[in-house]
Amino acid sequence: MTNLIFDPLIPLAALYTLAGFALAITAYALWRGLSGWALRGLGSIALLAALANPAFQREDREPLSDIVIAVVDESASQRIGTRPDQSATALARVQAEIAALPNTELRILRLGDGDGDTGTQLMTALAEGIAEEPRARIAGAILITDGQAHDLPLAPDLPAPLHVLLTGQSTDWDRRLIIKNAPAFAILGESITLTLRIDDQGAVPADIAGSASISIAVDGGDPQSYRVPVGEDLELPVTLPHGGMNVLQFQVDVTPGELTDRNNAAVVQINGVRDRLRVLLVSGEPHTGERVWRNLLKSDPSVDLVHFTILRPPEKQDGIPVSELSLIAFPTRELFVEKIDEFDLIIFDRYRLRGILPTAYFDSVRDYVKRGGTVLIAAGPEFGSADSLWRSSLGEIMPVTATSRVFEQGFRPELTDLGRRHPVTQGLEASAPEGGWGQWFRQIGITQTSGQAVMSGIDGSPLLVLDRVDEGRIAVLASDHMWLWGRGYDGGGPQLELLRRLAHWMMKEPELEEEALVATATGQRLTITRRTIGDAPGPVTITAPNGTTTELILPETGPGRYMAQYDAPEMGLYKFTQGDLSTVMALGPSAPREFEETIASEDPLTPIVAPMRGGFQTIADGTPDIRTVGQGRVASGRGWIGITPRGAYLTQDIRVSPLLPAWVWLLLSVALILAAWLIEGRRGRKTTPV
Structure with missing residues (x-):
């Protein structure tokens, strides 16, 4: 290909100035009537042309092929129904x-699920595909998708038409569950409201529209089913059953004909917190450890303490007038009968039967434990006497019997083999100073009859025994010298941490359950933990969102603790089962963004496709022909789509040769100017006769 080019020998500004000056001189000569004005003008043109330095440029070009980019959406929503087959046929x-x-190439890009829960990154994939190719060669782009993209603001500017081949069927319909409002935490005992909604999309059959069946399960328990309306906000009042993480699982029954059941389930995780821990401390005769108990409980702002203590035993005779000892009557009936269920924990600290509290009150405490209450007994020397608390109706639920022996000698409390595995005491030895915890100097003789002995004292005898009674829990500490740890005597010990764990275990906090199956997530990596005080558990069965199951062996990582990690292949709801234990966990949302809108539609992409002169074709109606159209022409019609040939080329060689040699330009301009001068000198100026 040959082109005429100019490469001025002087700056363009100077060249334009000279051209203006030559034009002015020629015009002046014409105005004065000089006979050589035309030759003078031609000479000026020849001189200016020489300065413009015209040349012929000859290029050897190799034509380049046009490129069409095809983006195939293979995200999760494109793997349901017949869409994979439709995509393969269209491609x-x-x-x-x-x-x-002729002279056209195809580039195929396959798009999977976005990282995390980012959905279909269709425009990002298209932009990356365009960036990898020369823009001048792109003749068009074709998207094979269901039309649901989640990065529309990132749409690139195409120099050619953009077309969409839509998957799906006109009869597609789907039902999904939406959690519109769910708090991250709630106070135990107070009702909260969740807002749910069930929506239908697409061509919903008339015989199933209007209502749906939903089941609700808490912490993987037995679900309860309800019939609810579709298309309406549903307000569900919820009162959390326990502290810690509460997992509420919602499942809408799958109806035959739905596109997918991946958006029929949802999981809400709500952390249950206690407003205040209500503790009733019942003390017997005053002793050194009593103030330690009181100070410990009062120092915690989350503890609401009621302290019932006997300051003057009935047998004490000191001659003080009764009028000087009169105090406001303690509301014992209100505490031990009427409002006993309002307490989270009752502590009996060296209490003995003196006839102050009626027998019926101890029956009330026993029944309180069976209904789900918790009692901690800190025993002193009186525990083995005739007026021992063990001899009341509370003895029926205690895991020990009294031997009437009291050991007055120094010893260091230790964890039993079971205690090293039990969540209440597991790991406490790590905080012990060299040589062990500080000494205690009194232990009450007891015999364990049930429950779990997690700490031992003199000669390995049980020191701390835990037990479950019907719905409640009880613990017996066979010593009144724990206060020595609080004072730091002989190195002290983990008094605060032990009591905190003990109280939380008695209040059924999930993180301190002996038998537990827990799953946590970091990104898409799941950590499965199994706690047990029994034998090594078997493998955990993992049920993925798509229904496939995987068995995972948990190696032992510590006493009573088994743990393994699992890389989840996709977002969604996972269920973990091991023996009688099961739990669920939502990795990301239980219904990922891919399944929020599952009906194929051209609406989301219309604002992107229309400015690029492209069109939509439904694969179910037949795959279209592909034609070539001119730049700026309509590129889509019934049964066809168009691409625009770009005519790109690769320049292999460039040769530049001057239009005329410089000496020719000089000779030509001098000859014309000289001829004009001679004509003007010979003829002179024309005169007008008088």
């Missing part, structure tokens, strides 16, 4: 059509 047709066009 095969596009490949055949492009192969039939």
Whole structure:
């Protein structure tokens, strides 16, 4: 290809100035009537042309092929129903059509699920595909998708038409569950409200529209089913059953014909917190450890303490007038009968039967434990006497019997083999100073009859025994010298941490359950932990969101603790089962963003496709032909889509040669100017006769 180019020998500003000056001189000569004005003008043109330095540029060009980019959406929403087959059919047709066009290539990009829960990153994939190719060669782009993209603001500017081949069927319909409002935490005992909604999309059959069946399960327990309306906000009042993480699982029954059941389930995780821990401390005769108990409980702002103590035993006779000892009557009936269920924990600290509290009150405490209450007994020397608390109706639920022996000697409390595995005491030895915890100097003789002995004292005898009674829990500490740890005597010990764990275990906090199956997530990596005080558990069965199951062996990582990690293949709801234990966990949302809108539609992409002169074709109606159209022309019609040939080329060689040699330009300009001068000198100026 040959082109005429100019490469001025002087700056363009100077060249334009000279051209203006030459034009002015020529015009002046014409105005004065000089006979050589035309030759003078031609000479000026020849001189200016020489300064403009015209030349012929000859290029050897190699034509380049046009490129069509095809983005195949293979995200999760494109893997339901017949969409994978539709995508494969459409891609095969596009490949055949492009192969039939001369000088045209096809680039295929496959798009999977976005990282995390980012959805379908269709525009990002298209932009990356365009960036990898020369823009001048792109003749068009084709998206094979259901039309649901989640990065529309990132749409690139295409120099050619953009088309969409839509998957799906006109009869597609789907039902989904939406959690519109769910708090992250709630106070135990107070009702909160969740807002749910069930929506239908697409061509919903008339015989199933209007209502749906939903089941609700808490912490993987037995679900309860309800019939609810579709298309309406549903307010569900919830009162959390326990502290810690509460997992509420919602499942809408799958109806035959739905596109997918991946959006029929949802999981809400709500952390249950206690407003205040209500503790009733019942003390017997005053002793050194009593103030330690009181100070410990009063120092915690989350503890609401009621302290019932006997300051003057009935047998004490000191001659003080009764009028000087009169105090406000303690509301014992209100505490031990009427409002006993309002307490989270009752502590009996060296209490003995003196006839102050009626027998019926101890029956009330026993029944309180069986209904789900918790009692801690800190025993002193009186525990083995005739007026021992063990001899009341509370003895029926205690895991020990009294031997009437009291050991007055120094000893260091230790964890039993079971205690090293039990969540209440597991790991406490790590904080012990060299040589062990500080000494205690009194232990009450007891015999364990049930429950779990997690700490031992003199000669390995049980020191701390835990037990479950019906719905409640009880613990017996066979010593009144724990206060020595609080004072730091002989190195002290973990008094505060032990009591905190003990109280939380008695209040059924999930993180301190002996038998537990827990799953946590960091990104898409799941950590499964199994706690047990029994034998090594078997493998954990993991049920993925798509229904596939995997068995995972948990190696032992510590006493009573088994743990393993699992890389989840996709977002969604996972269920973990091991023996009688099960738990669920939502990795990301239980219904990922991919399944929020599952009906194929051209609406989301219309604002992107329309400015690029492209169109939409439904694969179910037949795959379209591909034609070539001119730049700026309509590129889509019934049964066809168009691409725009770009005519790109690669320049292999460039040769530049001057239009005329410089000496020719000089000779020509001098000859013309000289001829003009001679004509003007010979003829002179024309005169007008008088």
